[in-house]
Structure formats: structure tokens, C-alpha cells
Amino acid sequence: MVNSVYFTKEQFEAGEMDKFIHQLNELSYGKGHNQIQVLIRPEDCGAYVVEFAQVCWEEAYDEGFRYVRSDQKVYSEYRLPDNSYIEFETDEEYNEYLEDWLKENPGWVKTSYGTWTNEIENEKFRKELGLDK
16 A cells, blocks of 8 residues: 655654655564555655655565556456456456456355355255265
């Protein structure tokens, strides 16, 4: 998750942004297991926006800030209940697709553990094994 802080030109000139960035840098080497990645963007009239994200050290090269050109899009990979994968730009797109997918693929239910199971396939399997008695 990316957080951001806006610094006016006056705050920048007073050194507030430098102090804030220094504190973020110190957190990266503190007692925690996360690093703080920082992105500094110039804004209008001498102001700046400091964006930062807390990223696990072990996953720092897979997560965090990435440059995306204006002609590129970022997609996330989502796993469907049948363990196939599909990509979408937003969670909303995925949720809409999943709703339609569940209508077209009956029997899938989410367990209390957050995993998916197909009740129709499970019932067939129980009958084959003679466990439905």
C-alpha cells in the first residue's frame, strides 16, 4: 500500500521533507523486517509529494515502486476457484468476472478457511466411494 505526504514549498525550504525522509530511511534499518521504499515527486509551485511503501525485505524486488510508461497497463493475476488464473486491472473487474464465472460453473462455494470447493464434484466423488449412505 502506498502512502503519501504533500510538502509545500515553504515546508521543503524549512527542511521538513528532509527530516521526514530521514525518518523513513531509519525505519528501513530498524528492528522490523520491512524496508520503506520512497518515491519523491515534484509538484506545482515548488512543492513535493513523498510517496512511501512498507515492503518486506524478502520480497522487495517483487513489490514496491515500478515505473510504468503511459502506454503500459498494470495487471494483477487472480486465481479462480478451479485453480486457473486470469489477469485484470482492478479488483472490481475481477469480482464482476468471478460473479459471472460462478453462475456459469455451478457448485463452487468458499469454505470458512477461504478456499474453494465444488459441492457437485464432491457429491459425485462420495457416491463413487459409497460414502453417501
